[in-house]
Structure formats: structure tokens, C-alpha cells
Amino acid sequence: MIELSEEDRSEVEGFIRHGKANARTLTRAHILLKDAEGWSITRLAAAFGVSEATVSNIRKRFHEGGMVGVLSDKVQEKRRRALSGAGRPC
Secondary structure, eight states, X not given: OXXXXXXXXXXXXXXHHHOOSOHHHHHHHHHHHHHHTXXXXXXXXXXXXXXXXXXXXXXHHHHHHHHHHHHSOXXXXXXXXXXXXXXXXX
């Protein structure tokens, strides 16, 4: 279970209210709030249409990187290179 400080809770609620993120990130924010309210992994997964592993990963990301770890997407270098053509032989 995640424990959010009042400051963290306000940040997540503001993030959701602002709504300027992709759906995946907004789902992670909603999961953070409900997890802090004591929802089980099974209930969170069912409510938000994700796997239990996803909920566990969100918890892990929060414990390792705090709010930034959950509310920002990891850069996927290989995908970016593949889409841009960088490193492709001529």
C-alpha cells in the first residue's frame, strides 16, 4: 500500500484535474490515490482495467522514484531510435 502525504495527495489531485497527460499516466495517478485509500491490488486492477502486475509496478515506481517516478514516463531509447531512423545503416 502507498502512503501519500497531504502535499503528494494535492499534487496528484491537481495533476488529474489539469488533465494534460496521456491516459496511461492519468490512470497511474488515479491508482495512486485509490491505493493510498487502502484499495487492494485486485480491486485496483479490476476498477482501472489493468493487470495486478501493473498495480505492483506502479507501487514499485512510487517507492523507488516518488511522484516523479509514477507521473512521468520512462524514455524508451530503442523505440525512439527505431522511429527516427537514427543509427540505421545507409
